[in-house]
Amino acid sequence: MALSFKSTKRRIVINCLRVWWIWITFWYEYGIFPYSAGKCNWPQMDVSLSFSFTSTSIMIILTKIHQTPKHALLVADPQIIDHRSYPGRPALLTYISQLIVDLNLRKNWRAALRSAPDVIFFLGDYMDSGRDVMSDTEYERYVKRFTKIFSMDSEIPTYFIPGNHDVGLGPSTFFSPHARTRYTSHFGPLNSHVSVANYTFVLIDAPGLVEEDYKRHGLGKTYADWKAVPGGTISFVKSFAAEGNTEPTILLSHIPLSRPEGSNCGSLRERGTIRRGVGVGYQNTLGKDSSTFLLEHLRPTLILSGDDHDYCEYSHTLTTGSRIREVTVKSLSMAMGIKKPGYQMLSIIPPGGPTFSHLDAPCLLPDQLSIYLDVYIPLALISLVIVLIACIIRGQHYRHWTFRSLSHTKPKLRENTRPSKPQHFRRLTRTPTIMDDYEFTLDDSDTDQKLPPPVSATVLPKKQNTLSTIFSRGRRLCQLISLQSLARAIFTSNRRGSFYSEFLCDVRDVAVFPLGIIFLISLWTFTDV
Numbered sequence: 006m007a008l009s010f011k012s013t014k015r016r017i018v019i020n021c022l023r024v025w026w027i028w029i030t031f032w033y034e035y036g037i038f039p040y041s042a043g044k045c046n047w048p049q050m051d052v053s054l055s056f057s058f059t060s061t062s063i064m065i066i067l068t069k070i071h072q073t074p075k076h077a078l079l080v081a082d083p084q085i086i087d088h089r090s091y092p093g094r095p096a097l098l099t100y101i102s103q104l105i106v107d108l109n110l111r112k113n114w115r116a117a118l119r120s121a122p123d124v125i126f127f128l129g130d131y132m133d134s135g136r137d138v139m140s141d142t143e144y145e146r147y148v149k150r151f152t153k154i155f156s157m158d159s160e161i162p163t164y165f166i167p168g169n170h171d172v173g174l175g176p177s178t179f180f181s182p183h184a185r186t187r188y189t190s191h192f193g194p195l196n197s198h199v200s201v202a203n204y205t206f207v208l209i210d211a212p213g214l215v216e217e218d219y220k221r222h223g224l225g226k227t228y229a230d231w232k233a234v235p236g237g238t239i240s241f242v243k244s245f246a247a248e249g250n251t252e253p254t255i256l257l258s259h260i261p262l263s264r265p266e267g268s269n270c271g272s273l274r275e276r277g278t279i280r281r282g283v284g285v286g287y288q289n290t291l292g293k294d295s296s297t298f299l300l301e302h303l304r305p306t307l308i309l310s311g312d313d314h315d316y317c318e319y320s321h322t323l324t325t326g327s328r329i330r331e332v333t334v335k336s337l338s339m340a341m342g343i344k345k346p347g348y349q350m351l352s353i354i355p356p357g358g359p360t361f362s363h364l365d366a367p368c369l370l371p372d373q374l375s376i377y378l379d380v381y382i383p384l385a386l387i388s389l390v391i392v393l394i395a396c397i398i399r400g401q402h403y404r405h406w407t408f409r410s411l412s413h414t415k416p417k418l419r420e421n422t423r424p425s426k427p428q429h430f431r432r433l434t435r436t437p438t439i440m441d442d443y444e445f446t447l448d449d450s451d452t453d454q455k456l457p458p459p460v461s462a463t464v465l466p467k468k469q470n471t472l473s474t475i476f477s478r479g480r481r482l483c484q485l486i487s488l489q490s491l492a493r494a495i496f497t498s499n500r501r502g503s504f505y506s507e508f509l510c511d512v513r514d515v516a517v518f519p520l521g522i523i524f525l526i527s528l529w530t531f532t533d534v
Contacts, residue, residue, distance in 0.1 A: 079349040126163075131192070167188055204356070218295045270318060392515065
């Protein structure tokens with residue numbers, strides 16, 4: 006009965022913890038990502054703000070109400086890591102980090118695609134070491150990882166602009182001289198433009214613009230006097246402006262445009278602001294002259310940039326006094342120094358009528374690192390404490406029940422309770438006499454037999470050497486805490502062992518279900534294309 010009560014209590018605790026952890030792991034490994042993306046809706050334009058009493062305006066508004074907006078999804082800086090990303094980190098830890106980050110990127114991308122965009126724009130920095138010197142075979146594997154993470158419907162138009170981690174920026178022995186050629190062969194042209202819903206998206210090579218601007222500035226020439234590099238960003242922008250494009254323009258640049266130092270980025274930014282800075286292979290913002298050149302030649306209605314990894318809103322002012330809003334899109338990766346990754350959602354209606362025919366909004370995704378540190382680890386510690394307390398209570402109850410059972414049970418006495426003494430026989434010699442009696446005499450041949458020692462006698466062991474005693478105890482301690490004994494304690498099915506074994510078996514029975522769910526969801530996320 007004691008064992009039955011013990012087993013019942015154990016099953017209640019274990020099953021409650023199992024249900025608890027199954028719900029937690031399923032929610033934080035799968036459910037929270039589509040839930041976060043589901044809270045983000047495509048921006049809706051309030052056309053009532055442009056209402057007027059003229060018949061012409063009324064007709065324009067009615068026409069725009071019946072138009073279906075186009076939806077553009079903008080993704081920045083996925084920057085998938087590899088063995089070069091963390092030089093001082095051990096190889097095993099780097100590999101685990103790579104698996105975790107890739108898994109998080111797949112979940113974020115899967116959640117972003119639930120919004121069913123009409124067109125997708127990537128804003129640069131796709132692979133952390135895409136610009137580095139490597140063989141063509143290694144680069145192909147790197148690109149294959151990117152395409153497997155960001156699996157896309159072939160019917161959705163997708164466009165890319167280069168980032169400094171894709172093609173490099175400035176001279177360095179670590180950067181491949183073939184970086185731009187490799188990029189264009191896998192992701193498309195460095196500079197391009199595309200029309201979406203009667204808006205022209207201008208996609209520029211911002212790192213190339215920075216490099217050309219250094220050359221121009223070094224020669225002390227203005228943009229008007231500068232002879233643009235053939236195929237470069239300056240030449241592309243001048244040619245586009247000369248074509249006389251009649252559609253409103255939206256500029257896409259990997260590097261944000263110049264702004265005054267310490268400019269406010271808005272309430273959605275996690276930390277600080279975008280500051281000027283230059284280093285090997287990067288520049289935080291475009292130069293002041295480059296930014297003015299782009300604004301004056303393109304006169305965009307909206308600018309979308311990346312590179313900074315955090316969200317930022319800033320309005321640029323033209324010489325005419327008009328203001329142009331720039332949005333720096335959050336990184337989609339958990340490894341870019343931000344808590345909540347994200348992406349940008351842009352709704353576009355063909356221009357005409359309302360002042361703003363496009364609206365955008367950010368969508369924030371779960372904080373993956375916080376899930377590990379603030380959810381899993383504290384709840385795991387709480388679960389261990391619950392299992393430990395349950396084992397202690399169960400052990401105390403079992404000992405109490407056993408003591409009561411033994412105290413109420415009367416021992417059965419044998420008929421002859423007196424212990425039998427050892428019998429020692431000696432040979433008896435029968436000598437016949439006249440009276441036909443027996444005379445018993447001892448045979449001296451048996452006097453040599455020794456009697457066993459008495460029960461009360463204590464046999465003292467021989468004294469061992471102190472050094473050998475220490476080695477013997479150390480060997481026993483190592484056997485006790487060895488991995489083999491630990492594995493035997495965890496995976497054994499015998500629950501009537503020590504408290505240590507019982508506790509580990511309970512932990513095993515609780516952990517096997519959430520770990521199995523994490524493994525299955527991760528396997529499904531990696532294999533589903």
